[in-house]
Amino acid sequence: MIVLGTQSARYAGDVPAFDHRIVRLCADPYRPMALRSREAFLVTGDFIPDGFGWYIFVNCPAKAIVGATIELPAEFDYLADGDVLRLTPSKNGLRVLFRKNASINSFLLTERCNNLCLMCSQPPRNVNDGWIVDEILEALPLIDPDVQEIMFSGGEPTLLGERFFELVQACKSYLPRTALHILSNGRSFSDADFAAKLGRIKHPDLMLGIPVYSDLSHVHDYVVQADGAYDETIRGILNLRQSGVPVEIRVVLHKQTVGRLPQLAEFITRNLLFVSHVALMGLEMTGFTKANLADLWIDPADYQLELSKAVGILDRAKIRTSIYNSQLCLLDRSIWHFAVQSISDWKQEYMPECNGCTVQGRCGGFFASAHLRYSSHISPILVDR
Amino acid sequence: MQSPDADKATSFDVAFPLAVYSLDALKRAAYAMMHRISVKFDISNEHVRCIITPVSDKEDAARLERDFLREVIDHDLRISIEAQTEQTRTAILGLTFSRTGLQG
Amino acid sequence: MSRFKTLQHYEKVLDAGYRLLPFRFTQLDGDTYVASNMAGEFVVLDRSKLDEFAKFKLSPHDPQYSELKSKHFLLDDDSSATIDLLSVKLRTKLAPLANFTALHLFVTTLRCDHSCPYCQVSRANDDRQEFDMSQETALKSIDLAFRSPSPVLKFEFQGGESLLNLNLIRFIIEEVKRRNVSEQRDLQFVIATNLALLSDETIELAREHDILISTSLDGPEELHNRNRPRPGNDSYQRTIEGIHRVRRELGRDSVGALMTTTAASLSQVKAIVDEYIAQDFRGIFLRPLSPYGFAIKTKFYQAYDQSKWLEFYFEGLDYIIDLNLKGFAFTEYYAAMVLRKMLTPFQPGYVDLLSPAGVGVAAVVYNYDGDVYASDESRMLAEMGDKSFCIGNVHSNSYEEIFLNDTLLEALDSSFAASAPMCSWCAFEPYCGADPVFHHATQSDFVGKKPLSAFCNRNMSVFKGLIERMNSSPEVREMFERWAYMS
Numbered sequence: 022m023i024v025l026g027t028q029s030a031r032y033a034g035d036v037p038a039f040d041h042r043i044v045r046l047c048a049d050p051y052r053p054m055a056l057r058s059r060e061a062f063l064v065t066g067d068f069i070p071d072g073f074g075w076y077i078f079v080n081c082p083a084k085a086i087v088g089a090t091i092e093l094p095a096e097f098d099y100l101a102d103g104d105v106l107r108l109t110p111s112k113n114g115l116r117v118l119f120r121k122n123a124s125i126n127s128f129l130l131t132e133r134c135n136n137l138c139l140m141c142s143q144p145p146r147n148v149n150d151g152w153i154v155d156e157i158l159e160a161l162p163l164i165d166p167d168v169q170e171i172m173f174s175g176g177e178p179t180l181l182g183e184r185f186f187e188l189v190q191a192c193k194s195y196l197p198r199t200a201l202h203i204l205s206n207g208r209s210f211s212d213a214d215f216a217a218k219l220g221r222i223k224h225p226d227l228m229l230g231i232p233v234y235s236d237l238s239h240v241h242d243y244v245v246q247a248d249g250a251y252d253e254t255i256r257g258i259l260n261l262r263q264s265g266v267p268v269e270i271r272v273v274l275h276k277q278t279v280g281r282l283p284q285l286a287e288f289i290t291r292n293l294l295f296v297s298h299v300a301l302m303g304l305e306m307t308g309f310t311k312a313n314l315a316d317l318w319i320d321p322a323d324y325q326l327e328l329s330k331a332v333g334i335l336d337r338a339k340i341r342t343s344i345y346n347s348q349l350c351l352l353d354r355s356i357w358h359f360a361v362q363s364i365s366d367w368k369q370e371y372m373p374e375c376n377g378c379t380v381q382g383r384c385g386g387f388f389a390s391a392h393l394r395y396s397s398h399i400s401p402i403l404v405d406r
Numbered sequence: 407m408q409s410p411d412a413d414k415a416t417s418f419d420v421a422f423p424l425a426v427y428s429l430d431a432l433k434r435a436a437y438a439m440m441h442r443i444s445v446k447f448d449i450s451n452e453h454v455r456c457i458i459t460p461v462s463d464k465e466d467a468a469r470l471e472r473d474f475l476r477e478v479i480d481h482d483l484r485i486s487i488e489a490q491t492e493q494t495r496t497a498i499l500g501l502t503f504s505r506t507g508l509q510g
Numbered sequence: 511m512s513r514f515k516t517l518q519h520y521e522k523v524l525d526a527g528y529r530l531l532p533f534r535f536t537q538l539d540g541d542t543y544v545a546s547n548m549a550g551e552f553v554v555l556d557r558s559k560l561d562e563f564a565k566f567k568l569s570p571h572d573p574q575y576s577e578l579k580s581k582h583f584l585l586d587d588d589s590s591a592t593i594d595l596l597s598v599k600l601r602t603k604l605a606p607l608a609n610f611t612a613l614h615l616f617v618t619t620l621r622c623d624h625s626c627p628y629c630q631v632s633r634a635n636d637d638r639q640e641f642d643m644s645q646e647t648a649l650k651s652i653d654l655a656f657r658s659p660s661p662v663l664k665f666e667f668q669g670g671e672s673l674l675n676l677n678l679i680r681f682i683i684e685e686v687k688r689r690n691v692s693e694q695r696d697l698q699f700v701i702a703t704n705l706a707l708l709s710d711e712t713i714e715l716a717r718e719h720d721i722l723i724s725t726s727l728d729g730p731e732e733l734h735n736r737n738r739p740r741p742g743n744d745s746y747q748r749t750i751e752g753i754h755r756v757r758r759e760l761g762r763d764s765v766g767a768l769m770t771t772t773a774a775s776l777s778q779v780k781a782i783v784d785e786y787i788a789q790d791f792r793g794i795f796l797r798p799l800s801p802y803g804f805a806i807k808t809k810f811y812q813a814y815d816q817s818k819w820l821e822f823y824f825e826g827l828d829y830i831i832d833l834n835l836k837g838f839a840f841t842e843y844y845a846a847m848v849l850r851k852m853l854t855p856f857q858p859g860y861v862d863l864l865s866p867a868g869v870g871v872a873a874v875v876y877n878y879d880g881d882v883y884a885s886d887e888s889r890m891l892a893e894m895g896d897k898s899f900c901i902g903n904v905h906s907n908s909y910e911e912i913f914l915n916d917t918l919l920e921a922l923d924s925s926f927a928a929s930a931p932m933c934s935w936c937a938f939e940p941y942c943g944a945d946p947v948f949h950h951a952t953q954s955d956f957v958g959k960k961p962l963s964a965f966c967n968r969n970m971s972v973f974k975g976l977i978e979r980m981n982s983s984p985e986v987r988e989m990f991e992r993w994a995y996m997s
Contacts, residue, residue, distance in 0.1 A: 139514060236580040238587055243520035255591035259598060284580055291551055292595045294855055313514060337991040437931055441961040484935050487564055491532040498532070498548060501597035502604065
């Protein structure tokens with residue numbers, strides 16, 4: 022597990038008086054002098070270059086030098102050049118907002134949401150968290166423009182209204198070469214003008230990841246716990262297409278969604294053939310899933326028939342399809358090539374039943390949370406044919 | 407195409423109460439089966455008497471009657487569905503042609 | 511108390527009843543029926559279930575209820591998304607219409623070295639120019655072709671034997687490409703040829719301009735040569751050599767073959783398919799043929815009626831299905847085209863199965879003498895003495911006069927299937943077409959009485975046959991899906 026934030030950062034020295042500051046972390050001793058005062062330097066050796074605004078010492082005492090110093094515990098040894106930090110001296114706080122080496126950089130835009138999915142991994146809170154947007158807007162210009170992709174999620178990002186567009190525009194302005202993947206329930210886009218507004222930004226590499234849980238409106242509404250959600254989501258997807266914004270359909274696989282998975286696949290091929298991608302995702306044991314486990318849990322081994330059928334239907338219709346968070350030993354061999362190693366390497370775990378498996382390197386493994394409940398059919402693949 | 411040899415084949419009658427079957431359904435059924443039968447209609451207040459003449463004498467009259475009855479019932483149902491869904495159909499067509507999509 | 515509501519809470523909307531969405535139904539076999547919606551999606555159901563459904567008696571717990579809801583036959587909530595989806599799907603099917611004429615067929619000459627009995631149009635192979643298209647005619651025809659708004663323009667050269675006027679083909683291609691510098695359309699070129707006279711020059715031209723070759727292969731040698739006589743009786747040999755040469759020099763996918771079904775073919779469909787397999791083709795187009803074309807020239811007509819063709823077709827299709835099930839990927843292209851209409855949102859541009867009719871709208875023929883025909887069938891009809899579907903001449907008529915020709919407009923309008931009797935209530939209408947030329951020739955009426963129409967009979971049999979096969983076997987269903995989505 023990577024620890025991203027702490028309230029035990031020790032600030033010392035010439036600490037300017039501010040509530041918080043967003044800074045870029047630098048490990049390059051030859052950084053141009055003109056940039057140093059607004060950046061933090063990661064001290065790794067003996068050489069400490071002049072002129073930086075802050076000096077960060079991980080798991081060692083801060084040296085007495087000109088300027089401000091910050092001591093961090095050992096868990097922060099992953100910090101690297103290009104990371105973006107939020108410094109909160111008054112609370113001894115430090116938080117990593119962006120890690121250059123992360124396989125996925127995800128920004129939570131708000132905890133508010135207008136759905137209440139049975140399996141929500143980020144249970145909504147109705148709070149005024151507009152400060153998050155300000156923070157991200159400050160951080161975006163500091164992020165390396167060569168980063169491949171960033172993700173926006175929540176809650177429901179589009180509840181931010183105008184500020185949502187501000188964020189997307191900022192991504193286009195500061196990170197024009199970076200793919201932007203936004204997770205949304207799509208409902209706000211049932212307003213055609215809202216969708217058109219997003220389209221007008223003309224972000225060069227944008228994709229909206231939108232869940233559709235059933236071909237039947239009442240089942241989808243049940244899973245997301247909102248009357249009329251399906252209707253708005255579908256109309257939202259159509260409006261996004263009309264406005265030239267690429268859409269990906271996401272489906273979480275659990276007891277309420279797998280029964281009609283082939284029918285959902287067929288529905289997508291008949292009604293939403295234009296989508297860029299379909300992601301079929303194994304259930305994560307976090308958030309609301311635990312509370313609703315009785316209604317959600319099905320051993321993945323028990324839905325493999327439906328999964329294979331659904332993948333086949335989508336594939337024959339030439340829709341790009343991926344399977345996330347599913348272990349290879351459970352999948353039919355014929356659909357292995359759809360499985361994506363989607364769990365970040367630092368989060369990836371394996372179970373005792375995996376011992377001796379020859380394809381661990383290719384398999385996505387498990388989330389740590391899977392220890393709560395996982396398939397009884399996990400077994401090592403002994404011969405990789 | 408064989409031409410109907412109406413004089414040789416024997417006609418038969420089927421009566422349909424107008425309370426149950428619409429005249430339109432009967433006409434459509436007759437049209438649909440024109441390659442096998444020709445139909446004359448004798449219309450009264452409450453009934454329509456269909457005088458059915460097979461086109462060829464090779465077909466069994468009982469079979470023709472069964473098939474004609476099936477056609478009538480099917481068309482009756484179609485007419486009812488068409489009436490009920492006419493508005494929705496118009497709404498869908500209106501939407502289909504309304505946006506700029508078709509114009510490019 | 512859980513903050514989460516139960517499935518039962520969300521299912522309440524089902525108990526409030528449902529409304530019908532527009533749909534049509536047709537008998538498949540006995541008490542099994544097919545129902546289709548406006549977008550052409552279909553379900554198979556029993557007549558009694560259909561009745562229950564149509565009379566609002568179908569229970570939400572019936573498994574077919576979910577199918578009918580999912581496939582947009584019923585509405586049980588106050589959702590407008592379903593209506594939006596149906597209109598989007600319908601728009602997708604109709605959108606290609608706005609692009610208008612994409613296929614432009616140029617008859618470069620009527621001269622031919624073959625004398626196939628089923629051909630209407632060829633003349634003797636001599637050097638006389640009177641049956642060749644002139645450059646002037648070609649230029650006028652090209653003018654008209656570029657008047658079409660279609661972003662894709664496909665130029666196909668036919669004859670006679672089109673290669674006998676190779677110089678003109680080169681002239682046309684060069685002129686088209688010159689004009690396209692400013693027009694910026696997506697161009698495709700096809701030469702229809704018997705390959706008997708394939709020359710280095712032709713190969714070079716094809717290579718230079720990415721021209722696709724379309725040839726005729728009627729079946730095994732004996733059948734092919736019988737159907738397609740030429741001096742020396744070596745049509746088959748020349749065709750095969752030509753196919754292999756084109757593949758070697760221009761690429762595997764640069765040559766396609768079509769077969770013409772004659773009375774002699776009817777008993778040999780497996781041998782014909784085997785021939786195509788032996789010649790490394792990845793599929794075959796078991797093309798239907800309008801029997802009226804036979805009637806005058808060959809007197810095959812008596813032997814050649816639709817039921818025999820249907821037997822031929824399904825024997826071939828079943829043979830091909832079997833090959834696929836045993837692991838050999840081979841496509842029947844006519845089925846693939848129909849399945850594309852049945853299983854996908856797309857509309858293939860196959861001229862003979864479109865409604866509104868494909869005549870003029872999807873394709874147009876510029877004859878060697880400048881006469882413009884609404885379709886290839888229209889040209890054949892003219893050769894039999896009926897010039898109804900000659901819609902003008904490139905030298906004397908403007909674009910508007912040609913494409914707004916009274917006969918053409920009337921034919922398009924009156925034959926439109928959605929308003930024709932029988933078609934307007936037929937479940938298969940979304941997959942079918944209007945063929946005013948056929949009906950004019952056989953019934954002297956653009957619409958035709960469909961119960962008497964061989965076109966209708968044949969199409970319905972094909973639709974039913976395809977549905978029956980995919981409904982009874984998941985493997986066949988999967989195979990058909992693959993065929994339908996092939997581009």
